[in-house]
Amino acid sequence: MNGSRKQLYVKSFGCQMNVYDSRRMADTLAPEGYSETLSPEDADLVILNTCHIRDKAAEKVYSELGRVRRLKQAAAARGRRVVVAVAGCVAQAEGEEIIRRQPAVDVVVGPQSYHRLPKLLEEAARDGKAIDTEFPVDDKFDHLAAPSAAAIRARGASAFVTVQEGCDKFCTFCVVPYTRGTEISRPVRKIVDEVEHLAAAGVREISLIGQNVNAYHGEALDRRPWSLAQLLRRIAEIGGIDRLRYTTSHPCDMSEDLIAAHGDLPELMPQLHLPVQSGSDRVLAAMNRRHSRADYLDIVRRLRAVRPDLALTSDFIVGFPGETASDFDATLDLIEQVGFCGAFSFKYSPRPGTPGAEMADQIDEDIKSERLQRLQAAIERHQAAFNRSCLHRRVDVLFERPGRHPGQLVGRSPYLQPVQATAPATLIGEIAAVTIVEIGSNSLFGTLASQTPACAQARDFLATGA
Ligand code: 5AD
Ligand code: SF4
Numbered sequence: 001m002n003g004s005r006k007q008l009y010v011k012s013f014g015c016q017m018n019v020y021d022s023r024r025m026a027d028t029l030a031p032e033g034y035s036e037t038l039s040p041e042d043a044d045l046v047i048l049n050t051c052h053i054r055d056k057a058a059e060k061v062y063s064e065l066g067r068v069r070r071l072k073q074a075a076a077a078r079g080r081r082v083v084v085a086v087a088g089c090v091a092q093a094e095g096e097e098i099i100r101r102q103p104a105v106d107v108v109v110g111p112q113s114y115h116r117l118p119k120l121l122e123e124a125a126r127d128g129k130a131i132d133t134e135f136p137v138d139d140k141f142d143h144l145a146a147p148s149a150a151a152i153r154a155r156g157a158s159a160f161v162t163v164q165e166g167c168d169k170f171c172t173f174c175v176v177p178y179t180r181g182t183e184i185s186r187p188v189r190k191i192v193d194e195v196e197h198l199a200a201a202g203v204r205e206i207s208l209i210g211q212n213v214n215a216y217h218g219e220a221l222d223r224r225p226w227s228l229a230q231l232l233r234r235i236a237e238i239g240g241i242d243r244l245r246y247t248t249s250h251p252c253d254m255s256e257d258l259i260a261a262h263g264d265l266p267e268l269m270p271q272l273h274l275p276v277q278s279g280s281d282r283v284l285a286a287m288n289r290r291h292s293r294a295d296y297l298d299i300v301r302r303l304r305a306v307r308p309d310l311a312l313t314s315d316f317i318v319g320f321p322g323e324t325a326s327d328f329d330a331t332l333d334l335i336e337q338v339g340f341c342g343a344f345s346f347k348y349s350p351r352p353g354t355p356g357a358e359m360a361d362q363i364d365e366d367i368k369s370e371r372l373q374r375l376q377a378a379i380e381r382h383q384a385a386f387n388r389s390c391l392h393r394r395v396d397v398l399f400e401r402p403g404r405h406p407g408q409l410v411g412r413s414p415y416l417q418p419v420q421a422t423a424p425a426t427l428i429g430e431i432a433a434v435t436i437v438e439i440g441s442n443s444l445f446g447t448l449a450s451q452t453p454a455c456a457q458a459r460d461f462l463a464t465g466a
Helices: 016-032 055-077 089-094 097-101 114-127 149-155 188-200 228-236 256-264 281-286 293-306 325-338 365-388 454-464
Strands: 006-012 034-036 045-050 083-088 107-109 130-132 158-162 205-209 243-247 271-273 311-318 342-347 394-402 408-412 418-422 431-439 444-448
Touching (some): 006 016, 016 034, 016 045, 016 083, 016 114, 016 158, 055 083, 083 089, 089 097, 149 188, 158 188, 188 228, 228 256, 256 293, 281 325, 293 325, 311 325, 325 365, 342 365, 394 418, 418 431
Parallel strands (some): 045 083, 083 107, 158 205, 205 243, 271 311, 418 444
Antiparallel strands (some): 394 408, 394 431, 408 418, 431 444
């Protein structure tokens, strides 16, 4: 342990990869004497782990940095030094420009260099500032410390594990191939070790994550590259791991063996996030998505053939350059055909350096807003219908933490819906059957099936045939 205890505040923006990376940064700084705090006012080190995917995301970082600067000044007035670090994709994309725009920043560190954080902090203490946005050839995960069992337990029974980073797809709207670099898969052995470590501390659910997770092709012990499906099957063998998920996938990498896994791997949960972006072939081609609307619908058909209750979520972009009213109607029509139970949807945001930003026919903000509203209304309708279909059904819930009201716990259904139920705290970290009795706007409400009256259990039986 190095020196006295210090407080670390990490704020993550953007995707789950950033949430995972933030945890690994905290793990790496723990041996340096840092413990995590939830209040930035107490922090000696503030890390903003940033996202660059849309313009708004980057702007949010700068306004947050304004707040952090005021904290830093207030602490300095009381004789306390606060170090400010910017990590993640904005750090990667903008480098020292960040310090020029916000001089309160001491350290800028790109996503491939987190293992160097302790060194960068030393450097900043010595020289004032430190910047590292290299793409080193070695695997950062080899150098990032593993979490302690206590840290794992504090984070709950569901954990992320990064298995793949980067993207070679070059969708014309997206900065990821530039900020996160080329696709790299972690070797099977390292992932299995990490999951075994998590399982030993009580983790029950693993979400494998990567920018292009289903393009996974990590080296196995036999030196051959394994597919994501092979990796999932191997992880399912690890004792204590009852639930598996993976995100985010590209339709072109939904291979036959991965689709088959949805049918015959019971640990693989019946929910899949499969971004389509648009339902128009013309727009898909302009986006360089490399798949058509028919390709996407065919994948959905094959998935549902092996797993009829599969709940699909997606990402959509409205107002991509050149998107006409009929292109947009094609997207709405695809939503009707698939019946997504949730989606992230965005107005197209031109990102400097990407081909989309240079395209003619940029769409008016007003039209984008109007299309976004209509798209979100359609998704909400499907989501509500899906939630209603769960009423009176029995679903397994992995309880994560105390709920809104005393005596309540909140957890997730296999379809990733939040479920609130009256249950003893001893069930946190456990999976229990819950009968859904009410559908709220954001959550489902249920009672433990073991406490459900016999008449409701009979109805349950009729509803599910289970
Ligand atoms: N504008 C709007 N949305 C974008 N996304 C990525 N880049 C952009 C952009 N330039 C969305 C896509 C992607 C999700 C992570 O963010 O829908 O799937
Ligand atoms: Fe971006 Fe497309 Fe790669 Fe996804 S597949 S990270 S949207 S370039």
